[in-house]
Amino acid sequence: MPSPFPGMDPYLEGKEWHSFHIEVSAAITHHLIPKLRPKYYARTIPRFISATLEIGIKKREVYPDVGVVLRETSPAWVEGQTAVAPEPVQLVTAVPTEIPHYVVEVVDRENQELVTSIEVLSPANKRGKGYSDYLEKRDRILQSRVHLIEIDWLRHGRRIPMIDPLPDAPYFVFLSRVETRPIIDVWPIQITSRLPTVPVPLLAGDEDVLLDLQAVFTAVYDILDYGSILDYTRAPEIGLEGDTAVIAATLLQQAGISSVRGP
Numbered sequence: 650m651p652s653p654f655p656g657m658d659p660y661l662e663g664k665e666w667h668s669f670h671i672e673v674s675a676a677i678t679h680h681l682i683p684k685l686r687p688k689y690y691a692r693t694i695p696r697f698i699s700a701t702l703e704i705g706i707k708k709r710e711v712y713p714d715v716g717v718v719l720r721e722t723s724p725a726w727v728e729g730q731t732a733v734a735p736e737p738v739q740l741v742t743a744v745p746t747e748i749p750h751y752v753v754e755v756v757d758r759e760n761q762e763l764v765t766s767i768e769v770l771s772p773a774n775k776r777g778k779g780y781s782d783y784l785e786k787r788d789r790i791l792q793s794r795v796h797l798i799e800i801d802w803l804r805h806g807r808r809i810p811m812i813d814p815l816p817d818a819p820y821f822v823f824l825s826r827v828e829t830r831p832i833i834d835v836w837p838i839q840i841t842s843r844l845p846t847v848p849v850p851l852l853a854g855d856e857d858v859l860l861d862l863q864a865v866f867t868a869v870y871d872i873l874d875y876g877s878i879l880d881y882t883r884a885p886e887i888g889l890e891g892d893t894a895v896i897a898a899t900l901l902q903q904a905g906i907s908s909v910r911g912p
Contacts (some may be wrong), residue, residue: 650876653904656844657802657820660879661885672869675752686860696750748773759822765796775806796850826850881906
């Protein structure tokens, strides 16, 4: 079963995102390799993002301060009375964790130099410490001679920093060419739109190669059989709002899926 959405599928933004991120990064690499020969090659490189796992904390019993207990139980200190230290309470805290993240790198074969970095952003890239760490890495790239493509197929979380306001859209692709910074190319993607074909810039004097993101997405969707895994009769885990929710419901109805229940 094909996706009922013409481009990015919002039902992939939930628990299936991690597997999707791995496979779509690898598929981008496979898509580009034949186009890059013989001067360049592409590889899917693992990176690790430091993020805080936000675990729900159980409600704890409140133990008052020892001094407060003594004042409540006895108006004055009684000689020989022994203060009892409270027992520790075991709770769950939020802890930093290393989350795997995959980057597609296009490399000049002769000099073994990175030419273009392609990032499919993950939730950890877009919040908390993971966001600030990503911006540090991004700044280093933007100050180098490396082109940068950023694919943001997540509606929640912080966008990349911009001076000009971004158009109103749930998804984006950003291309920062070495020669044109700080001006970048931006593809706003609506939920009703196919994914774009974007140029992948190479070294000066070499023509761009084309990355057909819709072809990549469709291949991954079909190979992983998401059509039989995702439950389109329920609302997506990452909720849709306003006009986007109405449009999504219409697309589902057109695909013969009419019963959308709560998550």
